[in-house]
Amino acid sequence: MYKLMIVDDSNIIRNRIKRGYNASQFELVGTATNGIEALDLFKKLRPEVITMDLTMPGMDGLECISRIIDIDPDVHILVVSALSDKATGIKALELGAQGFICKPFTDEQLIEALNEVVLDDY
Numbered sequence: 380m381y382k383l384m385i386v387d388d389s390n391i392i393r394n395r396i397k398r399g400y401n402a403s404q405f406e407l408v409g410t411a412t413n414g415i416e417a418l419d420l421f422k423k424l425r426p427e428v429i430t431m432d433l434t435m436p437g438m439d440g441l442e443c444i445s446r447i448i449d450i451d452p453d454v455h456i457l458v459v460s461a462l463s464d465k466a467t468g469i470k471a472l473e474l475g476a477q478g479f480i481c482k483p484f485t486d487e488q489l490i491e492a493l494n495e496v497v498l499d500d501y
Contacts, residue, residue, distance in 0.1 A: 381497060384426035385410045386417040386443065387459065388435040392482060396430055396459065399486040400493060414438025414446075421447050426454070428497060431476065433460040433467055441470055448475035455496040459484070 383405040385396045393410050400407070408424045411417035413435040421429070429447065433440035444456055456476040458468060468479045477496040480488060 381405050381428045381455075382408045382424065382426040383428045383430070383493075384408055384417070384420060384424060385430050386412075386414070386435075386440070387430070387432040388412050389432070392432070392459065396489065399484075399489040401490050404497075405493065414440060414443030417443050418446055421450065421454075425451070428455045428457070428493065430457050430459045430493075431471075433458060433471065441467070441474060444471055444474045444476055457492055457496045 381404060383400060385393050385407065387393050397407060405428060408426050409420045411420050415437045418438070431440045431444060440458065447454055447456070452475065457478040457480060458471045458476045459480050459482060460468065461482040471479065478492050480492040
């Protein structure tokens with residue numbers, strides 16, 4: 380069972396991920412609405428898997444990914460973004476994220492993407 384944290388400034392997307400992930404494999408331990416909250420929560424909860432939006436107020440996803448990876452290089456980060464901008468997605472992967480999924484997404488796409496980011500543990 381992996382501890383999961385959802386980071387997104389959209390309540391709709393947070394709820395969408397809450398409904399869509401595989402509860403037999405992941406336990407939701409926290410949600411954050413921006414990178415600053417996410418960093419604080421990460422330090423307290425130490426989730427193994429994070430879904431990360433890129434465009435948020437306060438601290439964006441790229442900076443948040445960079446800071447979280449500095450704390451724990453083994454964390455699994457799935458970028459969930461509406462940006463069709465491939466360069467930003469590539470930058471997130473360069474910073475240490477393991478996967479990228481575009482909004483909108485289906486439950487199947489979400490589960491598949493989450494499974495892919497944790498696969499290197501098996």
